[in-house]
Amino acid sequence: MTETTHLIHSYLRSSKRFPHVWCPGCGIGILMGALIRAIDHNRYSKDEIVLISGIGCSGRLPTYLDFNTLHTTHGRALTFATGIKLAKPSLKVIVVMGDGDAAAIGGNHLIHAARRNVDITAIIVNNQIYGMTGGQSSPTTPLGMTTSSSRYGNLEPAFDISRVVEAAGAAFVARSTVYHTRLLEQLIGKALHKRGFSVVEVICHCVTHVGKATHMNSAVEMMNWQRDNAVSVRKAGTLSAKQLEGKIVTGVLVDREAPTFHEEYEKLVARVGVDDSAV
Amino acid sequence: MKKNKRNERLLLQGSEACARGALQAGCRFYAGYPITPATEIMEAMAWELPRVGGVFIQMEDEIASLGAVIGASLAGVKSMTATSGPGFSLMQEHISFASMAEVPCVIVDVMRGGPSTGLPTLAAQGDVMQARWGAHGDHPVIVLAPSSVYEFFDLTIKAFNLSERYRIPVILVADEMIAHMRESVILPRAEESELEERPRPTVPPEWYAPYKDPGTGVPPMPAFGEGYRYHVTGLAHDIRGYPTIRRDEVGELMARLFNKISKDLHLLQWFDSCYAEDAVVTVIAYGSVARPALRAVKRGREKGLKVGLVKLKVLWPFMRRTVMGFLATSTKVLVPEMNMGQLSREVKRVNQGQCEVLTLNKVDGSMITPGEILAKLEDIYP
Amino acid sequence: MKGRVEIYEGWCKKCGICTAFCPQDVLDTTGDGYPFVRAPEKCTGCGWCEIRCPDFAIVVSPYEEEQEK
Structure with missing residues (x-):
């Protein structure tokens, strides 16, 4: 067995049955591999990682991995993550969410976690659809796309999740597709390393539902689309807004220094003074 | 907050007594959202927690508040939140989660007139059924009701003890009157209060099955980061914490969730x-x-x-x-x-x-x- | 030949990603949809099939002469 696979297997729960739950060709599996390699590369111990998810296809990811894992409620993963990180700052807290999870039902939690700059890494799997429930339109479904809940075409413009969290104050924002697997791995690695709220938006294909809606019938076709429509941040700087329409800008979008909630809280504690006898 | 070193007589508001009870019970994490008439509990915790090595955070809503409380409890810290009717409605989703995942936590609902925004500054008892049945699914829960400032203090400590003993969300339903009135009380000192802690695993991580009945109905619970890398989910789960739809496993789980309380009903006759x-x-x-x-x-x-x-x-x-x-x-x-x-x-x-x-x-x-x-x-x- | 590709059919869901994106056309698909190594001599050991496999069903190991002995 090679290093890569040996490494992956050492992070999979031996008590879980494989193959995993996702559809053939689903990009979440590719993301899971990239996440494992990035965690390993950063040399975190399994015991210090807490991997949290919400509800949906991505919600099943933590079950398979040998960390402290928590499968929470729909959209609320970041709230649990906030509690865990503040209660035990030594833990490395990673949250995996889908686009409906993070941007619709969890949109409020997402912007406030970014605003507070809680030291958490959020990986948002954006497949533009609610997959688990059968392909309903989400806040990132492209305008006009036909889904099972927008039978005559989606009327709503889509969220740009990365720009939302950038505006809300995230310390680090990056985007990759699952086709660009090595880039994805690198960006997750950087996000994990970053102090503060870091976000990696993962452009992922849903063969089962988006594939049907866009007449792309295989994971291969959809990943070809990712390859053909991705533009690096550097190249995007040379293109006009019109040229960038419909493109996926990949790479590090935001990387800034800002005090985290926990750092500010520690300063507050130092200022008011700990007094164990106060009770 | 004035210290209680010598059991002296104190003039306290109900909300303040609740906060004192929580701190005395070992609560070191509070997440909440402002709402009349429960805000004073949050304000007291915001003042005290940073001084006793605890964490206070004001969240973006009540759903987030209870989410953070459950997270902190999974990290091994006794945690609580307080709210009133409208916020309590928002918390129901996570009360259900805490029941299913068996995460100890304390929720205070200072009842006010309803329905809806109702009578924010006036007392009512309209959430009695919501406290029991508001959360989705058939779930166990314990609900306590204080009727004086002293009882608000005392029952808050007991709420933490019960939540730790049974790994269950415990709800205190006070009301605007109890939370806002002031009474002269003599409180027990910290060393006079009997505290309970959640059961801890005594086996090495490789032998640990997080949801296996040890005979008491309440499985031992390690904190995240202690080497027991286990899975927590709101899905029906087997003894390892993994999702299951097997009838025997789901049936056993549900029976245990209820039996761990019903076997001790004789211990819960407080009047x-x-x-x-x-x-x-x-x-x-x-x-x-x-x-x-x-x-x-x-x-x-x-x-x-x-x-x-x-x-x-x-x-x-x-x-x-x-x-x-x-x-x-x-x-x-x-x-x-x-x-x-x-x-x-x-x-x-x-x-x-x-x-x-x-x-x-x-x-x-x-x-x-x-x-x-x-x-x-x-x-x-x- | 620098790499050696192994496929675990037990975990494979026949999505075709490995075959489609192999830069050297080492892999091909059988009639029933499973990938197989058609041109082992062309493998450069780049590992793209392994890291893009959503199901952890492919292993690429460095080719060593003694493996053949």
């Missing part, structure tokens, strides 16, 4: 009584209504009426044994409530025709007075 032993008409009350009820019963006795009071401190699981005892010895029972009749339904349910159960309901935002209860007692007295 005070006054003149109840020989009462012909017994008043069953809880929360702030128990106060005018006591006055009414005393005045009734002065008038020669054999009336008595039973004040319930545990609302859920309903104290069937205790209440049935008093139903058996009374001719009539009166249940005054600041709602349209919620706990009285339970009294009627367990009555089984033993005696006549009458209600006195008030939902206009004003307190039920001793005079109103006494008038009703005189009216129904056989």
Whole structure:
């Protein structure tokens, strides 16, 4: 067995049955591999990682991995993550969410976690659809796309999740597709390393539902689309807004220094003074 | 917050007593959202927690607040939140989660007039059924109701103890009156309070099955980061914590969730009584209504009426044994409530025709007075 | 030949990603949809099939002469 696979297997729960739950060709599996390699590369111990998810296809990811894992409620993963990180700052807290999870039902939690700059890494799997429930339109479904809940075409413009969290104050924002697997791995690695709220938006294909809606019938076709429509941040700087329409800008979008909630809280504690006898 | 070093007499607001009780119980994490009439609890915790090595955070809503509380508890820290009706409704999703995943936490609901935004500054008891059945799915829960400033302190400590002992969300339903009134109290010092901690695993991580019944119905619970890398989910799960839809595994899980409480019902019969032993008409009350009820019963006795009071401190699981005892010895029972009749339904349910159960309901935002209860007692007295 | 590709059919869901994106056309698909190594000599050991496999069903190991002995 090679290093890569040996490494992956050492992070999979031996008590879980494989193959995993996702559809053939689903990009979440590719993301899971990239996440494992990035965690390993950063040399975190399994015991210090807490991997949290919400509800949906991505919600099943933590079950398979040998960390402290928590499968929470729909959209609320970041709230649990906030509690865990503040209660035990030594833990490395990673949250995996889908686009409906993070941007619709969890949109409020997402912007406030970014605003507070809680030291958490959020990986948002954006497949533009609610997959688990059968392909309903989400806040990132492209305008006009036909889904099972927008039978005559989606009327709503889509969220740009990365720009939302950038505006809300995230310390680090990056985007990759699952086709660009090595880039994805690198960006997750950087996000994990970053102090503060870091976000990696993962452009992922849903063969089962988006594939049907866009007449792309295989994971291969959809990943070809990712390859053909991705533009690096550097190249995007040379293109006009019109040229960038419909493109996926990949790479590090935001990387800034800002005090985290926990750092500010520690300063507050130092200022008011700990007094164990106060009770 | 003034220290309680020598059991001196303190003039405290109910909310402050609740916060003191939480801190004395070992609560070191609070997440909340402002709402009248529960805000004072949050303010007290915001002031005290940074000084005792704890964490306070104001979240973006009540859903987030209870989410953060559950997260902190999974990290091994005793945690709580407080809210009122509208916020309590938002918390129901996570009360259900905490029941299923068996995460200890304490939720204070300072009841105010409803429905909806209702009467934010006035007392009510409209959330009694919501506290029991508001969360989706059949789930176990414990609900306590204080009727004085001292009890708010005491029951907050007990709420933490029960939540740790049974790994269950424990809800305190106070009301605007109890939270805002001030009383002179003498509180026990920290070393005088008996505290309970959640059961801890005694086996090495490789032998640990996070949801396996150790015989008590309450599986041991390590904190995240202690080497027991286990899975927590709101999905129905097997003893390893992994999702399952197998009938035998789901059935066993649900049975255990309920049995861990129902096997100890005899330990959860907490009540005070006054003149109840020989009462012909017994008043069953809880929360702030128990106060005018006591006055009414005393005045009734002065008038020669054999009336008595039973004040319930545990609302859920309903104290069937205790209440049935008093139903058996009374001719009539009166249940005054600041709602349209919620706990009285339970009294009627367990009555089984033993005696006549009458209600006195008030939902206009004003307190039920001793005079109103006494008038009703005189009216129904056989 | 620098790499050696192994496929675990037990975990494979026949999505075709490995075959489609192999830069050297080492892999091909059988009639029933499973990938197989058609041109082992062309493998450069780049590992793209392994890291893009959503199901952890492919292993690429460095080719060593002694493996053949």
